Amino acid sequence: MYLEQLHIQGFKSFAQASRLDFLGPQKKTKGITTIVGPNGSGKSNVADSIRWVLGEQSMKLLRGKKSEDVIFAGSDKKARSGFAEVTMRLLNEERSAELDYPEVEITRRLYRDGESEYLLNKNKVRLQDIQLILAKANFGERHYAVIGQGMIDSLLALSAEERRDFFDEASGVKPLQFKKQQSIQKLALA
Numbered sequence: 001m002y003l004e005q006l007h008i009q010g011f012k013s014f015a016q017a018s019r020l021d022f023l024g025p026q027k028k029t030k031g032i033t034t035i036v037g038p039n040g041s042g043k044s045n046v047a048d049s050i051r052w053v054l055g056e057q058s059m060k061l062l063r064g065k066k067s068e069d070v071i072f073a074g075s076d077k078k079a080r081s082g083f084a085e086v087t088m089r090l091l092n093e094e095r096s097a098e099l100d101y102p103e104v105e106i107t108r109r110l111y112r113d114g115e116s117e118y119l120l121n122k123n124k125v126r127l128q129d130i131q132l133i134l135a136k137a138n139f140g141e142r143h144y145a146v147i148g149q150g151m152i153d154s155l156l157a158l159s160a161e162e163r164r165d166f167f168d169e170a171s172g173v174k175p176l177q178f179k180k181q182q183s184i185q186k187l188a189l190a
């Protein structure tokens, strides 16, 4: 799966709807897209938006305190946003995600009143549906798919047990662990 496009609206410093196109495999050279800009211009917010749309729940990792902190807070020129929305479009030509579509669009939206929703190809779904599809395609919100600032340092400092989690995702056992967790939860409720 390849990240093809990102739509960001009302998320952190992205007051206006913005579209980022990434170099995909169709351009012959499997591209690397680099985002440059001065300190504080919002480069890390792009990485945060990727983490967030993939379902990240940890506000600490998203560099905020409460979930509402990801919504554009307003500036001298522009009023604050009522919601934050990020859509990620992934190329799924090899069908790594178990969906019969050549493109997969994942959307996460959060309103100021706390209401939130996840969409998969514009249909409302549960977060766990997205997580399972992504886990099967080895594409998670943490670990190796999105490596944040300082993460390599902290990876080196992790205990062997903690570091295993990182390799579990890379080796593809995450979906099985995810299913196991779901079954344990179901049994606990039975």
Ligand code: ATP
Binding pocket: 011, 012, 013, 014, 037, 038, 039, 040, 041, 042, 043, 044, 045, 046, 069, 070, 071, 072, 073, 074
């Ligand atoms: P550096 O190079 O220093 O790491 P950066 O380019 O990665 O910087 P970010 O950390 O992505 O910059 O962006 C920080 C900016 O985002 C700050 O100006 C901050 O005020 C703004 N910001 C973060 N959250 C919000 C929000 N909810 N509403 C408006 N602006 C926000």
